[in-house]
Amino acid sequence: MSDSSGGGLPADETVAAGGDGSVVRTLGLTKDYGSVLALHALDLEIGGGVTGLVGANGAGKSTLVKILLGLLRPTSGRAWVLGHDISKAGLTIRSLVGYMPEHDCLPPDVSASDFVVHLARLSGLPRTAARERAAEVLRHVGLAEERYRPMGGYSTGMKQRAKLAQALAHDPRLVLLDEPTNGLDPAARDDMLHLISRIGHDFGIAVVVTSHLLGELERVSDHVVVLDGGRLLRASATDDFLDQTGTLLVEVLGENAQHRMGEALAARGLLCRPRGNLVAIDPVPPGAPDPHDLVRDLACELGVGLVRVQADHRRIEDVFSEGGAHVGHPA
Structure with missing residues (x-):
């Protein structure tokens, strides 16, 4: 140069x-x-x-x-x-x-x-x-x-x-x-x-x-x-x-829909937890059935509205969490 x-x-x-x-x-x-x-x-x-x-x-x-x-x-x-x-x-x-x-x-x-x-x-x-x-x-x-x-x-x-x-x-x-x-x-x-x-x-x-x-x-x-x-x-x-974490995020609508979907997924052997108004499904082991179809079928069975199923991504803030640092967020 x-x-x-x-x-x-x-x-x-x-x-x-x-x-x-x-x-x-x-x-x-x-x-x-x-x-x-x-x-x-x-x-x-x-x-x-x-x-x-x-x-x-x-x-x-x-x-x-x-x-x-x-x-x-x-x-x-x-x-x-x-x-x-x-x-x-x-x-x-x-x-x-x-x-x-x-x-x-x-x-x-x-x-x-x-x-x-x-x-x-x-x-x-x-x-x-x-x-x-x-x-x-x-x-x-x-x-x-x-x-x-x-x-x-x-x-x-x-x-x-x-x-x-x-x-x-x-x-x-x-x-x-x-x-x-x-x-x-x-x-x-x-x-x-x-x-x-x-x-x-x-x-x-x-x-x-x-x-x-x-x-x-x-x-x-x-x-x-x-x-x-x-x-x-x-x-x-x-x-x-922002690479994918392997976690799936599920959004459903209806009376007590998040809790009901979480319980139904857990009953099928999936590890899941609430995240805000979403249900987060932990990564499934290699060779296990794809949970997308299960989420769709459960939404029909429970009578709840399925808004989205999407892959979770890491965020820059995760780097700070891993490194023990603290940083601000937009108001």
């Missing part, structure tokens, strides 16, 4: 930086604040598409993002972003990367248009190009009609969109989004997740998005990186987290 600032990386640097196409790579990355070990010997590689960086508050997500941007120095270890060593090429990295901070940082008396133009010019775009680019990205994030209003009057969702727009203003190759759905209601959260998916899948920009909300990462991420207490708990494709 060559260095766009000229000259290219030496051969050993290229290999270390992820010559196979990784956009972020860390080796033994550690950040020790003295009283808190925010990152501990983190070895990590992130490729293209949308990558979810998940962990509870204090897991080290924001610290990692700020180190990758060159805003914090690591205590030890190394990292590369788009092939550039963070210890040597902070300015180059920041010219190629867009950053959406977690906390509100918008000047209330400035319009979104002026704000995005200003950030685009700071990134090196000429005035005319900056204005054209600002209009384009504000349209993409849904602020075309509101772009001339002072941002102090914006809703939380509009402010998050303005922050996202400035991160895209200079046409970056990678965007780092720190808790982009923070403070949003469910509808605004869905809109933001749709935008993130478009950036990574339609615009072809690599995205790293941090969140402590598990469900939303499952919806938009191609890959997931799980941090716990500054350590890497797991990193893999999202589909690998």
Whole structure:
């Protein structure tokens, strides 16, 4: 992977930086604040598409993002972003990367248009190009009609969109989004997740998005990186987290239907238990009859409505349960 600032990386640097196409790579990355070990010997590689960086508050997500941007120095270890060593090429990295901070940082008396133009010019775009680019990205994030209003009057969702727009203003190759759905209601959260998916899948920009909300990462991420207490708990494709457990989930309707179905299944020798308003059937031994037909026949026999029979899937939260960590869920 060559260095766009000229000259290219030496051969050993290229290999270390992820010559196979990784956009972020860390080796033994550690950040020790003295009283808190925010990152501990983190070895990590992130490729293209949308990558979810998940962990509870204090897991080290924001610290990692700020180190990758060159805003914090690591205590030890190394990292590369788009092939550039963070210890040597902070300015180059920041010219190629867009950053959406977690906390509100918008000047209330400035319009979104002026704000995005200003950030685009700071990134090196000429005035005319900056204005054209600002209009384009504000349209993409849904602020075309509101772009001339002072941002102090914006809703939380509009402010998050303005922050996202400035991160895209200079046409970056990678965007780092720190808790982009923070403070949003469910509808605004869905809109933001749709935008993130478009950036990574339609615009072809690599995205790293941090969140402590598990469900939303499952919806938009191609890959997931799980941090716990500054350590890497797991990193893999999202589909690998969501593999089937072998358990079947059954939903039935009718008077006392869940209890009656559970008892009937147990009487036929199946291990089952309630899960919310569903009946969960444990995996059957190899060679045993498929329980789908039994569920159908019992629904007819009991006179209950059979809504669905579906395979159960693991969730990202299961990784935290296995690792003893704790993480939040959407409200």
